[in-house]
Amino acid sequence: MKKTAIKILGVTLVAGMTVGFAGCARGGSSSGEEGTIALWTHNAGNEAELGAIQGIVDDFNASQDDYTVEVQAFPQESYNQSVTAAASSKKLPCILDIDGPNVPNWAWAGYLAPLSGMEDALEPFLPSTIGTYNDEIYSYGFYDVALTMISSKTILESNGIRIPNADEPWTREELDSALAKLKESGQFDYAANFNTADVGEWYPYAYSPMLQSFGGDLIERDGYESADGVLNGDAAIEWATWFQGLVQDGLIAAKSATDQTADFLNGKTGLIYAGSWAAAPVREQLGDDALFLPAVDFGNGPTIGGGSWQWGMSASCDDPEGALAYLEFAAQDENVAAVAEAAATIPATDGAAAIVPGYGDGGENEIFRDFAKDYAQVRPVTPGYPFIATTFTKTTQDILNGADPKQALDKAVKEIDANQKQNNYNQ
Incomplete structure (x- = not known):
């Protein structure tokens, strides 16, 4: 990055x-x-x-x-x-x-x-x-800025992977299939680089939109009083289990290479989850072969971070x-x-x-x-956000490293709810 x-x-x-x-x-x-x-x-x-x-x-x-x-x-x-x-x-x-x-x-x-x-x-x-x-x-x-999946026409077409567009983004099943095909090709060290090495604000910025597309969130947004049910409900557990599975199946690294754009341009990965900031170097090397793909629809519409x-x-x-x-x-x-x-x-x-x-x-x-207009969702508009962000980052790291998704998310909810209550729900 x-x-x-x-x-x-x-x-x-x-x-x-x-x-x-x-x-x-x-x-x-x-x-x-x-x-x-x-x-x-x-x-x-x-x-x-x-x-x-x-x-x-x-x-x-x-x-x-x-x-x-x-x-x-x-x-x-x-x-x-x-x-x-x-x-x-x-x-x-x-x-x-x-x-x-x-x-x-x-x-x-x-x-x-x-x-x-x-x-x-x-x-x-x-x-x-x-x-x-x-x-x-x-x-x-x-x-x-806008998040995007980046690949090339050559990579996707040679592996029989559909090129998505804004009208028809990839579904979860299509992303899973694409990653499996990239791994099976034997061309890459990892099918994708999702920038898991950057553990700062990147985690809530980049990964909570995936959680939201699954149907969960960092905290309920009607009053911002509790994360219970949204950060540890069925949708959130499904997201966490899926994300952990990408590591367990060898599709992404629990801690990726630090420069995901270089990783992609050097042929070490077939797909990166990056953003509009990577467009210039990718276009410079790949020209018209470069692809900037819309966010994946995991069931509740494509979502990217905004702000x-x-x-x-x-x-x-x-x-x-x-x-x-x-x-x-x-x-x-x-x-x-x-x-x-x-x-x-x-x-x-x-x-x-x-x-x-x-x-x-x-x-x-x-x-x-267009991505920013159509898909962007700001992070929770609460004074408690910095605590929520660090808690989500640590929790997601733990999940990627093998922690039980439900237990990890339940623990995060307890910590976030206690912090919100301790601060009188930001009133």
């Missing part, structure tokens, strides 16, 4: 969330001199995306005389810890980016303020790029009018396009998609935007 993909998908837990949630942090100054607005981003080291953000800031600063936005970039690895420390000392910036699944937790903890008045400006955005909590908008993102890095305003911002002025300016199509193109990701609006090469009507990357 490329560094870019890790950057997009990774959710580093806010300090203090292992059992509970982050503590409240309100008040304090968020900017320096009058009219100066601080903006924090996790993009230090990512020259292209940081450059696009700086370009938007420069254009905003030049467009008016009331405010000056100043950018401070942090490495992704330390970003969330920096935000937590700043919140504790009441020194959050006015504007900051947030990994989408963390938005409910940060809003609940008092880090973020609603983006009141931006509803119309954000109406054209993909739903998965909007961060909400308690029916209020707290953030928006310039882009999303990436987004932008919001701190609750302690001492110049909310200025911060909102910048956020509204940044939400224009040309700005959305600039960041999405720099990050090689899916533009969040139709207008931006028409600007970014490959994402307009008939473009080679339009398929990924």
